[in-house]
Amino acid sequence: MAHARPRVVIIGAGFAGIHCARRLKKAQVDVTLIDRSTSHVFQPLLYQCATGLLSEGAISSPIRHLTRRHRNLDVVLGEAADIDVDAREVVVDRLDLSRFRAPYDYLVVGAGMRTAYRGNDRFARFAPGMKTLDDAHVIRRKIMTAFEMAETIDDPEEQSAWLTFAVAGGGPTGVELAGQIRELATRALEREYDSIDPSRARVLLLHGGDRVLPSFDEHLSSSAQKALDKLGVETVLGVHVTGVGDDFVETTRKSDKHKEIYPARTTLWTTGVEAVPFAATLARALGVEQDRSGRIPVTDDMSVPGHPEVFVCGDMMAYDNLPGVAEVAMQSGHHAGRVIADEVAGKANRAPFKYRDLGTAAYIARRHAVVQSGRLHMRGLPGWLAWGVIHIAFLAGARNRMGTVMNWSATLLTGSRRERAIIYGDTETARTPYGHWER
Amino acid sequence: MAHARPRVVIIGAGFAGIHCARRLKKAQVDVTLIDRSTSHVFQPLLYQCATGLLSEGAISSPIRHLTRRHRNLDVVLGEAADIDVDAREVVVDRLDLSRFRAPYDYLVVGAGMRTAYRGNDRFARFAPGMKTLDDAHVIRRKIMTAFEMAETIDDPEEQSAWLTFAVAGGGPTGVELAGQIRELATRALEREYDSIDPSRARVLLLHGGDRVLPSFDEHLSSSAQKALDKLGVETVLGVHVTGVGDDFVETTRKSDKHKEIYPARTTLWTTGVEAVPFAATLARALGVEQDRSGRIPVTDDMSVPGHPEVFVCGDMMAYDNLPGVAEVAMQSGHHAGRVIADEVAGKANRAPFKYRDLGTAAYIARRHAVVQSGRLHMRGLPGWLAWGVIHIAFLAGARNRMGTVMNWSATLLTGSRRERAIIYGDTETARTPYGHWER
Incomplete structure (x- = not known):
């Protein structure tokens, strides 16, 4: 028996999924939105959760x-x-591993990317990525406990390894994370320790390219680099991270293969992403080929070639070399929703996707951000103010906005960061937290 | 070689430890404050973190x-x-299990209590207690995912087990938790589900005594009971919880040993505490006997009999049958600090501890709390307002106060709860969250 109205299944409640659902709000369809988490995460601010500025809520x-x-x-x-x-059905695992089937007439997949170590999966244990709320909490825990360990250790070499933080990747996430660790160390933690001087914390930004923020215009890159230098971030360009362990990170210079080993107890990984495993399942089932990062090719209506009923949007789609940024996810999700709504309403031809580049922004430090929108380039204080307005505008909900503005203001005024609580995630290990470090 | 100034080691940064440290702020001593966590937790509001009202920060x-x-x-x-x-030294485990020694001239132990299952340790796996931030997050995860499981399950019996929440213990924590689960279900979640009606959620309050809140005056108990009834909490009095599993809780009536089994996927445990394991170590070393709950006896200056240099305060001390509440912890910690400061300043006799009962309070529901302070008894709306003022006053820091008032106001006005994010606590399981449920 046919279902009364076309059924749309959306996989992933990130920017793409949410914007698709919004576009379909008044359409004559029944939507099922499936996600592995109960929360829609505003990923552009994840690094602020990781560095004690904002709560996961x-x-x-x-x-x-x-x-x-x-x-x-x-x-x-x-x-x-x-x-x-x-059968046009998605098989869904519940939290207890029991399964059910979600039938669809239209399927929209915006399940996103996860951290990739490209053949170095053993790094994962030592160098967490930053894609989820859990990642942010793991990073927060690593950073905060590194200072604690340094405080109780006498050996100067050991202590300095605990106070060295390596960030792999000089894109926006890496730059923001490196900057925030320095700001945390020099402002929030500066006077809170006795045996160590947190402002001595060494932050290494390890980047493969010849300039940080390669997706930005060159003069914005160089302005960001100056701000990072001033903040005390040590940028190392033209290197690959070729080794990570409990207490070191190894780089190899691209030009002459020179290897360098830095004693560092904390390494964070922002230098690679790959599509989540479901992308491979989907590609196989639809008979299409994923790109090198596992992305799935789509046509100009966001649907998979040969499967007009299946759409892929956001970071997981390969279309016109568009980057994996929030703006692309929102617009492509919105477009898939529009195509479905139009078709259900009886429109014969599908509208092609036109990406409107509203620009990108990256936070460097207090009073410094870079914003690039077409020909409009901003940096320093104006960039920083624009960055703040943009992020507050896109944050969901009046309450999150108010809370975030309040926290930002307090941190600006006093330097303090209050969301530094460490969560281990289960009662057994909370009772005896030791060994978690080893996980 | 003697240390220049007397060294005070404080174990535990709860109410007792923090208030002891405060009293010693201007004393001619060197204080080392040791805690297993980087955060001082305001335990009286832990249940609000567990039920999505406030962040752990x-x-x-x-x-x-x-x-x-x-x-x-x-x-x-x-x-x-x-x-x-x-040797007068405390042996301390670092996070990586390496050890160091902290020498003391005075030792103050306020390491508190942990959840106790009294011979039923197998319950721990199914029924988390609520003493730490991790407990609060585990409970939040259990509650939130129970509604999610119910939503996708068709079998009505299974569904109703997912929608049944049993709270063992009718003291303040149990009453507050039970009330908050009902408020969460009826107000915040009510319109957010499709297959289930969250307001149908059954909340069982299982209590051994003949009235809830036994530490309060009888008419406040009965007022609280009425408010709980109105809220839809099912109170079962005079029963012990004698079994807990994945999907059930078993009670045994004290009067006639009648057993009852409730299908329930969520059971929370607020009905017993015991001193943390270090109390046994301490008692053995000092040659004193712990009481039934593991508490350590102290004399009227908070010091352990025969060991004037060792003090025990807060929940972990056994003195004059004082209850394990925040107020006792604060005052006893303060007193230990005072005795040490006086002695270091050359005062010959130690002042005896006089507990000043400032009262206790328990939150029941919106517009209803009970407050008891000597002869002053408050309930209903006045009690609720007094409760709010007291808790805001004791919360540490202007920022936490402002944030809390903002969140409370928004929740009062709209019913919504925004701190519902689920944290699994590590990246590996976040990537595949399944199995966590089974832990």
């Missing part, structure tokens, strides 16, 4: 709360495990 | 931040593992 919204006014939408907590293209 | 303060103006104090992250009474 401030940079995320319960998906159900965000979509509570959508009358045609069901939210489901689960992981897309498989797809049955012939 | 809002109800806690970094210990270093809290004590940043103490010039005579060092903070150390570590766990007291052993004590050498003759």
Whole structure:
């Protein structure tokens, strides 16, 4: 028996999924929105959660709360495990590993990317990436406990390894994280320790290219580099990270293969992403080929070639070399929603996607950010103010906005960071937290 | 060689430890404050973190931040593992399990209590207690995911087990938790689900005594009971919890040993505490006997009999049948600090501790709390307002106060709760969250 209205299944409640759902809010369809988490995360501020500025609640919204006014939408907590293209059903794992099937007439996949170590999976244990709230909490825990360890250790070499933080990757996430660790050390923690001087913390920004923020215009890159230098971040350009362990990070210079080993107890990984495993399942089922990072090719209506009923948007789609940024995810998700809504309403031809580059921004330090929007380039204080306005505007919910503005203001005025609580995540290990470090 | 100034080691940065440190701020001593966590937790609001109202940052303060103006104090992250009474040294485990020794002239132990299952340790796996930030996050995760599981399950019996929440213990923590789960279900979640009606959520309050809140006056108990009834909490009095599993809780009536089994996927444990393991180590080393809950007897100056240099305060001390509440911890910690400061300043006799009962309070529901302070009894709306003022006044830091007032106001006005983000605590399981449920 046919379903009364076309059923749309959306996998992933990130920027793409949420914007697709919004576009479909008034369409004559029934939407099922599936995510592995109960929260929609505002990823551009994840690094502020990791460095003690904002709580996970401030940079995320319960998906159900965000979509509570959508009358045609069901939210489901689960992981897309498989797809049955012939039956048009997604197989979903519940949290207890039991499964159910979600039938669709249209499928929209915006499941995003995860941290990739490109053949160096053993690095994962030592160098967490930063894609999820859990990642942010793990990084927060690593950073905060590194200072604590340094405080109780007498050996100067050991102590300096605990006070060395290596960030692999000089894109926006790496730059923001490196900058924030220095600001945390020099402002929030400066006077809180006795045996160590937190402002001595060494932050290494290890980058493969010849300038940081390669997606920005050259003069913005160089302005960001100056701000990083002033902040005390040590930038090393033209190197690959070729080794990470418990207490060191190894780089290899691209030009002459020179290897360097830095004693560092904390290494963070922002230098590679790959599509989540479901992308491979999907590609196989649809008979298309993923690109090098696992992205799935789409045509100009966001649908997969040969499968007009399946759309891929956001970071997971390969289309016109568009970058994996929030803006692309929002617009492509919105476009998939529009194509579906139009088709359900009886429109014959599908509108092609036109990406409108509204620009990108990266936070460097207090009073310094770079913003690039077409020909408009901003840096320093004006860039920083624009950055703040943009991020507050896009943050979901009046409450998150107010709370974030309040926290930012307090941190600006006093330098203090209050969201530094460490969560181990389960009661057993909280009772005896030791050994967690070894995980 | 003798240390220049007397060294005070404080174990535990809870209410007792922090208030002891404060009293010693201007004393001619060197203080080392040791805690297993980097945060001082405001335990009276832990249940609000567990039920999505407040972030862990809002109800806690970094210990270093809290004590940043103490010039005579060092903070150390570590766990007291052993004590050498003759050498006057505490053996401390660092996070990586390496050890160091902290020498003392005075030792103050306020390491508190942990959840106890009294011979039923197998319950721990299914029924978390609520003493730490991690407990609060585990409970939040259990509650939030229970609603999610119910939403995707068709079998009505299974569904109703997911929607049944059992709270063992009818003291303040149990009453507050039960009330908050009902408020969460009926107000914040009510319109956010499609297949289930969250307001149908059954909350069982299982209590051994013949009335809830036994530490309060009888008419306040009965007022609280009425408010709980109105809220839809099902109170079962005169029963012990004698079994807990993945999907059930079993009670045995005290009067006739009648057993009852409730299908329930979530059971929370607030009905017993015991001193942390270090108390046994300490008692053995000092040659004193712990009471039934592991508490350590102290004389009227808070010192352990026969050991005038060792003090025990807060929940871990057994003195004059004082209850394990925040007020006792604060005052006893303060007193130990005072005795030490006086002695160091040359005062010959130690002042005896006089507990000043400033009262206790318990939150029941919106517009209803009970407050008891000597002859002053408050309930309903006046009690609720008094409760709010008291808790804001005691919360540490202007920022936490402002944030909390803002969150409370928003939740009052709209019913929404925004701090519902689920943290698994590590990246590996965040990538595949399944199995966590089974832990």
